[in-house]
Amino acid sequence: MRTLIQGGTVVTATDTFAADVVVEQGKIAALLRDASTLTGSFDETIDARGQYVFPGGIDAHTHLDMPFGGTTSSDDFETGTRAAACGGTTTVIDFAIQQKGSSLKAALDTWHAKAEGKATADYAFHMIATDVPPPVLSEMADVVREGVTSFKLFMAYPGVLLLDDQSIFRAMLRAGELDALICMHAETGLPIDVLVERALAAGHTAPIYHALTRPEVAEATGTERAIALAEMANVPVYIVHLSAQRALERVMEARDRGLPAYAETCPQYLFFSEDDLRGTPEDEFEGAKFVCTPPLRPKHHHDHLWRGLANYDLQVVSTDHCPFCMKDQKELGRGNFAKIPNGMPGVETRLYLLWEAVREGKLSMNRFVEISSTAPAKIFGLYPRKGTLAIGADADVVVWDPEKRHTISAKTLHMRVDYSPLEGRQFVGAPSLVMQRGRTLVKDGTFLGKAGQGQFLRCGTFSL
Ligand code: URP
Ligand code: ZN
Ligand code: ZN
Numbered sequence: 371m372r373t374l375i376q377g378g379t380v381v382t383a384t385d386t387f388a389a390d391v392v393v394e395q396g397k398i399a400a401l402l403r404d405a406s407t408l409t410g411s412f413d414e415t416i417d418a419r420g421q422y423v424f425p426g427g428i429d430a431h432t433h434l435d436m437p438f439g440g441t442t443s444s445d446d447f448e449t450g451t452r453a454a455a456c457g458g459t460t461t462v463i464d465f466a467i468q469q470k471g472s473s474l475k476a477a478l479d480t481w482h483a484k485a486e487g488k489a490t491a492d493y494a495f496h497m498i499a500t501d502v503p504p505p506v507l508s509e510m511a512d513v514v515r516e517g518v519t520s521f522k523l524f525m526a527y528p529g530v531l532l533l534d535d536q537s538i539f540r541a542m543l544r545a546g547e548l549d550a551l552i553c554m555h556a557e558t559g560l561p562i563d564v565l566v567e568r569a570l571a572a573g574h575t576a577p578i579y580h581a582l583t584r585p586e587v588a589e590a591t592g593t594e595r596a597i598a599l600a601e602m603a604n605v606p607v608y609i610v611h612l613s614a615q616r617a618l619e620r621v622m623e624a625r626d627r628g629l630p631a632y633a634e635t636c637p638q639y640l641f642f643s644e645d646d647l648r649g650t651p652e653d654e655f656e657g658a659k660f661v662c663t664p665p666l667r668p669k670h671h672h673d674h675l676w677r678g679l680a681n682y683d684l685q686v687v688s689t690d691h692c693p694f695c696m697k698d699q700k701e702l703g704r705g706n707f708a709k710i711p712n713g714m715p716g717v718e719t720r721l722y723l724l725w726e727a728v729r730e731g732k733l734s735m736n737r738f739v740e741i742s743s744t745a746p747a748k749i750f751g752l753y754p755r756k757g758t759l760a761i762g763a764d765a766d767v768v769v770w771d772p773e774k775r776h777t778i779s780a781k782t783l784h785m786r787v788d789y790s791p792l793e794g795r796q797f798v799g800a801p802s803l804v805m806q807r808g809r810t811l812v813k814d815g816t817f818l819g820k821a822g823q824g825q826f827l828r829c830g831t832f833s834l
Contacts, residue, residue, distance in 0.1 A: 383737075396809070397762055427458045430746035434450040444693045450462070453717055456804070458768040458804055464494075517828020523553070523555070549831035554608070556589060569583050578644070586667060593612070593617040609633040633683070643671075644669075691716045722797045751830030767804075
């Protein structure tokens with residue numbers, strides 16, 4: 371199969387140039403000023419005039435088919451990766467979760483079974499380690515050999531996911547031996563649970579109390595502690611879903627000292643705020659749509675996060691896509707905000723939101739590509755197969771129509787969730803074509819892929 375993407379403007383993390391893109395056997399075969407001089411015919415020619423040509427998006431933080439908060443995230447690998455593809459994301463990195471007292475292998479087997487035969491986008495895994503006795507620490511080597519080279523640890527959710535500092539430190543030392551990367555959910559979780567207890571005892575049950583019981587300082591101290599432990603262990607650390615100014619300042623200080631501290635933020639922390647958690651005047655429980663952890667912050671944090679992205683203190687924007695329907699899922703927390711399953715949908719809309727930032731001059735197009743594709747590929751060991759348009763890379767290509775106008779609605783999005791936090795919002799810019807390893811996945815908004823065509827990707831070890 372030989373395809374020509376003709377007349378577009380190629381945008382990578384570093385360059386913007388007019389080029390025809392030749393795709394052969396699922397790989398980028400050539401980038402040429404004018405491919406009409408080439409001999410041989412093409413099976414398909416895609417007209418990309420007036421459009422941009424990007425590497426497929428990589429969402430380094432999704433939770434598909436994840437048991438959490440007494441229910442299971444509503445997108446599985448089929449619906450979640452289909453939605454990702456429709457929004458221009460061709461690779462997701464999801465989280466396998468170790469059950470306490472069980473092996474990492476069992477977790478990996480479970481997540482492979484969830485994804486195989488279902489995924490339409492390519493996928494890789496991080497491993498959430500919830501319990502790290504010596505046999506599990508030694509098992510980390512097997513997991514890395516299987517291509518799962520990043521481990522998420524939790525400082526929050528006592529009794530469920532939280533690891534104590536000694537366990538975190540042991541896991542970090544082991545990750546260092548294996549050139550694996552520790553990803554940290556950095557919130558000091560034990561006092562948060564006390565605040566939650568006290569709020570409920572005082573009769574505060576509405577969704578806004580999710581934010582009021584998880585203050586910014588809890589995230590700042592968690593981030594500081596994560597970085598300090600990583601410094602003691604002499605390993606890199608990646609802070610996931612960073613939401614707030616003070617946590618960002620802890621990352622900036624570490625980076626100024628030359629430490630290998632990295633961080634991602636998510637669209638919800640750039641485009642929504644604590645106000646959304648207050649719901650509507652008619653129904654405060656509408657705020658449940660915006661319950662995720664860390665919680666949405668007051669609006670003034672947005673500017674700090676945008677500056678962090680512009681100044682390279684934040685490297686990645688991933689979604690933490692963890693959708694729950696209002697009906698039967700978020701509803702579990704009516705009358706008790708602590709029972710609202712934590713998470714928001716976003717895997718399909720990430721690039722729409724980030725493109726809005728490009729249009730507003732907050733991001734260059736190159737930085738847009740970098741934070742949504744190239745940087746996650748590099749940090750998680752998928753580069754240069756993924757994350758760029760270069761000869762020999764997988765032909766995961768997005769042809770992006772910068773003028774396409776569309777209005778968001780849960781009814782027309784592909785995520786399996788009964789609301790959209792962006793309902794009714796108008797956007798300019800959408801993919802006219804999404805290609806995965808040379809095959810057309812989405813054309814003019816129509817999904818053409820098949821369940822099971824997504825491939826498991828083995829990540830390389832950490833090498834930045
Ligand atoms: O609210 C969130 N973030 N849900 C997913 C779990 C996590 O901590 O990433
Ligand atoms: Zn987390
Ligand atoms: Zn998450």
